[in-house]
Amino acid sequence: MEAAQYPAHWEADVVLSDGGTAHVRPIHPADADLLRAFYSRLSEESIYFRFFGPRPRLSDREITWFTNVDYTDRVALIATIGTEMVAVIRYDRIDPAEAEVAFLVEDAHQGRGVASVLLEHLAATARERGISRFVADVLPANQKMMTVLKQAGYTAQSRFADGVVRMTLDLTPTETSQEVTAAREHRAEARSIKRLLSPGSVAVVGAGREPGGVGQTVLRNLLAADFTGPVYPVHREARAVAGVRAYPSVTAIDGEVDLAVLAVPAEGVIEVVKECAEKGVRGLIVVSSGFGETGPEGRARQDELVRIARAYGLRVVGPNCLGVANTDPAVRLNATLAATVPGRGRVGFFSQSGALGTALLQRVAQRGMGISSFVSAGNRADVSGNDLLQYWEEDPATDVILLYLESLGNPRKFARLTRRISRRKPIVVVKSGGATQNVPTGHAAPVLGLPDTALSSLFEQAGVIRVDDLVQQFDVAQLLAHQPLPAGPRVGLVSNSDAMALLAADACVRAGLEPRPPVNLGAAAGAAEFGGALASVLPDVDAVVVIYMPPIPGPAAEVAAELLRVSRDQGKPVLATFEGRTGMPPELRTDPVPGWGSIPSYPAPEEAVRALSHAVRYARWRERPAGVPEEPDGVDTAAARRLVRAGLREGAAETDAAGLLACYGVRVWPAERVDSAEHAVAAAERLGWPVALKAADPEAAKRAGTVRLGLTGPDGVREAFEGLSRQLGLDAALAVQRMVPQPAVPTVIGVVEDAAFGAVVSFGLGEVTARLLRDEAYGLAPLSREDAAALVRVPRTAPLLLGGYGYPPVAVEALTDLLVRVGRLADDLPEVVRLDLDPVLVGESEAIVLGARAVLREPPGPRIDGGPRRLGGFPA
Missing domain, CATH: 3.40.630.30 (Gcn5-related N-acetyltransferase (GNAT))
Known part of the structure; x- marks a missing residue:
C-alpha cells in the first residue's frame, strides 16, 4: 500500500x-x-x-x-x-x-x-x-x-x-471562535515577552575577561543597572568576570536561570542553546553576529537557531541585536550593549536595528523622556514587533508605543493588532526603506509588494501614527506620553515673540489645524503674564502652543511653574517652545519625574505644531466608530466560489467579472462587443441611445482617444467605428455601451492579493492627473462601512466627490456600499488576485460600474495571519 x-x-x-x-x-x-x-x-x-x-x-x-x-x-x-x-x-x-x-x-x-x-x-x-x-x-x-x-x-x-x-x-469559524483564538494568542505572546523582560536571573554566556568585549559589556551593564536578581557570567576558563563568580557552562550554574544572553561566536551558538534548554532557561538574547546578515550560510544557521530554541520552549531576541531593557524598579534590567539607558518612563520602545539602538537610547535619555522597556530585535528571527505589541497592550507601565521598523514579517497581523491596540494606546512608527521597499539582509521578512503610499494608507486605517524620522517620533512621543489628546484642531498661541508666533500660525495652517489669533505678550513678559494669557486662551481652544523665548535670560523657573499650574487638570494639551530646549526640561516636569501633565518643549514652534498635528489626527481616528465588517445583503458567496472554481478548472487566467460581481450585489453597466459598424448600430439600438464606443480591451480603453462619447444616432456610430478601427487596428475589439444618464465623477476601484498583506482594496479618482500622481487610498479587506467611508475621503482629489470646487456632491453612500461589497469579495476569494473596476462613475444618486476585469490564480497556500495560531516559519 x-x-x-x-x-x-x-x-x-x-x-x-x-x-x-x-x-x-x-x-x-x-x-x-x-x-x-x-x-x-x-x-x-x-x-x-x-x-x-x-x-x-x-x-x-x-x-x-x-x-x-x-x-x-x-x-x-x-x-x-x-x-x-x-x-x-x-x-x-x-x-x-x-x-x-x-x-x-x-x-x-x-x-x-x-x-x-x-x-x-x-x-x-x-x-x-x-x-x-x-x-x-x-x-x-x-x-x-x-x-x-x-x-x-x-x-x-x-x-x-x-x-x-x-x-x-x-x-x-464564528466571530466567537475567532475572538477566542485572538485572545489566546494575545495572552500567550504577551506572557512569552514578559518572561524575557522580567527574568528572575540572567546568565551571560561568553562574558570574557578582557574589558570592552561584547559579553563583558553586557555583564557590566547588568551590574551597573543594579539588576534585582542574580547574574551568572559563563566562561569556559575564567573563575570570575568583572568580580563576579563565573561558571564553565550554563548547566554548571547552581541556581535557576530564566534568561541567557549569548555573546559567543556564531558557530558556537547552537551548542549553547542546547545547554540552555537542558538547564531550563526560558528565553534567549543573542547579541552575536554572523547569522542572516552574512549570507546564505549565516541564514541557515539563523534558521537552525530559532528551530532548536522553539523546539525546546524558548523565545529568541536577535540574533545580531543590542538586547533588552526594563526600567521597572522591581527588575532594573539592562541586558544590552548600551551603557546609557533612560530612566523610568511611560514609553515602550522597539527597534530592529542594533547599531541604531544605542543612539536612540541616548537621544531618549537626553530628552528626559524615560522608557518603560526597550527591545532591539536585530535580525528579528523570532521575537518581533508584533510580539511586543501584544505585551505592551496590557502593560500598565506603558502608555505610548514606539516602533522603529526596517521590515514587517507579518504585515496583516501587524495591522490587526495595531488597529485594536491603537484604540487604547498610541503607536508611533518610523518605517525605513520607504523609497526602496528594501529589507535589510538577514531579516526574516518579505519584501513588500505595495507602494509606500499604500503602506501609509494601511497604517492610517489601523490608527498608527507614521512619522518620517526619529526626531519626529520622539517629538510626538513626548507629547502623547505626558499630555491629553486634543479634542479638535483649534490651536491657541501664546508668545513673547511676534515673529515666532507667526511662524507657529503658518505651521498650523499648513498642517490643517485652525490657529486662533496669537496672543503676543512682548519680550519682557514674566510668569504672571504667561499664566494669565494661558488661562484666558484655554477655554476656547483644543490645544495651546506656548512660546517662551526671552531675548535675555528671564525668570524661566517661575514661568514654567505658572504654566504647569494653569494647565493642570484642564484636559487639554499644552506644548512649549521653552528657551529653544528639546524634550522634557526639569522646570516643566511634574512628579514623578517626568509625570503626567509635564509640558514637552521643542526647539522651534513649527516642530511643536507638527507633533500636535499628528496627535489631532490620531484623536480624530480614535473618535471614529471602530466599525465591524458586515455581510451586505444580496451576497451569494457560494455561487461566487463556484464561478471561481470553474474558471480555475478550465485553466482560465480571467473569469466573468460581471458575473462574479453580481454574486455580491454589484451590477456592471451592460456593454456589447461588436466586430462591424452595423453590429455596433444594432447594439446601440438594443442598449438605448445615447451610447459610447470604446476599445473592448480594458487596458487599451485607458489610453487617451480610445473612447467616443455621446453618440446619438446610427451615422455617428458608424463614423466612430471606422475612426477607432483605423486608430487601433482593424482587428481590435470594440464595445458599445449606453451612456450614463447623469453627470458623474469617474473613479477607480481595485483589489490586489498581496503576498504579505492579503487582500487590499484601492480607491482613487479616474481623472488622468489623479492616475499619474497615483492619488490612491488603500484598505485591508474586508472593509467596514466606516473603513469604506474613510477610504473615499483620503485621496487629495476627494473634494471633487464631496461638493468642493463648485462640483455637485455625488452619491458617496452608494460608493461606500460598493467598496464594502468589493472588500467582502476580496476577503472571501483569495483566488481573485486582481480585480479592476474601471471606471466607476459616481453620480448624484448612484455609483455605476462601467468596466470590470478579474484575474484568477490558485493561491499558493493559506493567507498570512489566517487559520490557527502559529509563529512565523523560516522565513518568519
Missing part, C-alpha cells in the same frame, strides 16, 4: 498559554517509540479518561494503528517540546462531513493550553479535508476535556446517554 503523503504545511511552532513554545506536526510511522515513551508517562486517570478504562500499555498493533494515518480520513497531530512528545490529538472520519475527535496531554503539561492550540490546528486540517463537524464522547468526570471543547468558541451541542456525554462541534 502506497504511503500517504506527509502534509508538511500542517507543521507549526506555537506559543503556549504560559509563554513557552512547542512544535505541532502530523504524526508519522517513525513516531512509534516517541508514542510509547509518551504513553509511559501518562497517569492512570489520563489513560482512563481517554480509553474509558485501564490500559497500562499500548500493544504493537495499536502503536502501528495510531502512528499510520492517511492524513485525510484519519489524521493525528502531535505537540513536541525538545525531543519528547507531550500531546496528541486525532480525528477519524465517520461520515463525509463528520469526524470523531480525541486528545491526550501529558500530565506534566496539562494547563499550558496545549490541547486548545492542538484543537485549533486539527479543526483547520479537518476543514481542509471537507469535514465540518467534530463529535467527542467524554466521560462526565473528564471536565478538562469538556472545558477545552466548550471554550473553543465553535457552536457546540451536548447530550448525555449511556453514561457518556456526546459533544458536537460545528467547525465553521
Whole structure:
C-alpha cells in the first residue's frame, strides 16, 4: 500500500498559554517509540479518561494503528517540546462531513493550553479535508476535556446517554471562535515577552575577561543597572568576570536561570542553546553576529537557531541585536550593549536595528523622556514587533508605543493588532526603506509588494501614527506620553515673540489645524503674564502652543511653574517652545519625574505644531466608530466560489467579472462587443441611445482617444467605428455601451492579493492627473462601512466627490456600499488576485460600474495571519 503523503504545511511552532513554545506536526510511522515513551508517562486517570478504562500499555498493533494515518480520513497531530512528545490529538472520519475527535496531554503539561492550540490546528486540517463537524464522547468526570471543547468558541451541542456525554462541534469559524483564538494568542505572546523582560536571573554566556568585549559589556551593564536578581557570567576558563563568580557552562550554574544572553561566536551558538534548554532557561538574547546578515550560510544557521530554541520552549531576541531593557524598579534590567539607558518612563520602545539602538537610547535619555522597556530585535528571527505589541497592550507601565521598523514579517497581523491596540494606546512608527521597499539582509521578512503610499494608507486605517524620522517620533512621543489628546484642531498661541508666533500660525495652517489669533505678550513678559494669557486662551481652544523665548535670560523657573499650574487638570494639551530646549526640561516636569501633565518643549514652534498635528489626527481616528465588517445583503458567496472554481478548472487566467460581481450585489453597466459598424448600430439600438464606443480591451480603453462619447444616432456610430478601427487596428475589439444618464465623477476601484498583506482594496479618482500622481487610498479587506467611508475621503482629489470646487456632491453612500461589497469579495476569494473596476462613475444618486476585469490564480497556500495560531516559519 502506497504511503500517504506527509502534509508538511500542517507543521507549526506555537506559543503556549504560559509563554513557552512547542512544535505541532502530523504524526508519522517513525513516531512509534516517541508514542510509547509518551504513553509511559501518562497517569492512570489520563489513560482512563481517554480509553474509558485501564490500559497500562499500548500493544504493537495499536502503536502501528495510531502512528499510520492517511492524513485525510484519519489524521493525528502531535505537540513536541525538545525531543519528547507531550500531546496528541486525532480525528477519524465517520461520515463525509463528520469526524470523531480525541486528545491526550501529558500530565506534566496539562494547563499550558496545549490541547486548545492542538484543537485549533486539527479543526483547520479537518476543514481542509471537507469535514465540518467534530463529535467527542467524554466521560462526565473528564471536565478538562469538556472545558477545552466548550471554550473553543465553535457552536457546540451536548447530550448525555449511556453514561457518556456526546459533544458536537460545528467547525465553521464564528466571530466567537475567532475572538477566542485572538485572545489566546494575545495572552500567550504577551506572557512569552514578559518572561524575557522580567527574568528572575540572567546568565551571560561568553562574558570574557578582557574589558570592552561584547559579553563583558553586557555583564557590566547588568551590574551597573543594579539588576534585582542574580547574574551568572559563563566562561569556559575564567573563575570570575568583572568580580563576579563565573561558571564553565550554563548547566554548571547552581541556581535557576530564566534568561541567557549569548555573546559567543556564531558557530558556537547552537551548542549553547542546547545547554540552555537542558538547564531550563526560558528565553534567549543573542547579541552575536554572523547569522542572516552574512549570507546564505549565516541564514541557515539563523534558521537552525530559532528551530532548536522553539523546539525546546524558548523565545529568541536577535540574533545580531543590542538586547533588552526594563526600567521597572522591581527588575532594573539592562541586558544590552548600551551603557546609557533612560530612566523610568511611560514609553515602550522597539527597534530592529542594533547599531541604531544605542543612539536612540541616548537621544531618549537626553530628552528626559524615560522608557518603560526597550527591545532591539536585530535580525528579528523570532521575537518581533508584533510580539511586543501584544505585551505592551496590557502593560500598565506603558502608555505610548514606539516602533522603529526596517521590515514587517507579518504585515496583516501587524495591522490587526495595531488597529485594536491603537484604540487604547498610541503607536508611533518610523518605517525605513520607504523609497526602496528594501529589507535589510538577514531579516526574516518579505519584501513588500505595495507602494509606500499604500503602506501609509494601511497604517492610517489601523490608527498608527507614521512619522518620517526619529526626531519626529520622539517629538510626538513626548507629547502623547505626558499630555491629553486634543479634542479638535483649534490651536491657541501664546508668545513673547511676534515673529515666532507667526511662524507657529503658518505651521498650523499648513498642517490643517485652525490657529486662533496669537496672543503676543512682548519680550519682557514674566510668569504672571504667561499664566494669565494661558488661562484666558484655554477655554476656547483644543490645544495651546506656548512660546517662551526671552531675548535675555528671564525668570524661566517661575514661568514654567505658572504654566504647569494653569494647565493642570484642564484636559487639554499644552506644548512649549521653552528657551529653544528639546524634550522634557526639569522646570516643566511634574512628579514623578517626568509625570503626567509635564509640558514637552521643542526647539522651534513649527516642530511643536507638527507633533500636535499628528496627535489631532490620531484623536480624530480614535473618535471614529471602530466599525465591524458586515455581510451586505444580496451576497451569494457560494455561487461566487463556484464561478471561481470553474474558471480555475478550465485553466482560465480571467473569469466573468460581471458575473462574479453580481454574486455580491454589484451590477456592471451592460456593454456589447461588436466586430462591424452595423453590429455596433444594432447594439446601440438594443442598449438605448445615447451610447459610447470604446476599445473592448480594458487596458487599451485607458489610453487617451480610445473612447467616443455621446453618440446619438446610427451615422455617428458608424463614423466612430471606422475612426477607432483605423486608430487601433482593424482587428481590435470594440464595445458599445449606453451612456450614463447623469453627470458623474469617474473613479477607480481595485483589489490586489498581496503576498504579505492579503487582500487590499484601492480607491482613487479616474481623472488622468489623479492616475499619474497615483492619488490612491488603500484598505485591508474586508472593509467596514466606516473603513469604506474613510477610504473615499483620503485621496487629495476627494473634494471633487464631496461638493468642493463648485462640483455637485455625488452619491458617496452608494460608493461606500460598493467598496464594502468589493472588500467582502476580496476577503472571501483569495483566488481573485486582481480585480479592476474601471471606471466607476459616481453620480448624484448612484455609483455605476462601467468596466470590470478579474484575474484568477490558485493561491499558493493559506493567507498570512489566517487559520490557527502559529509563529512565523523560516522565513518568519
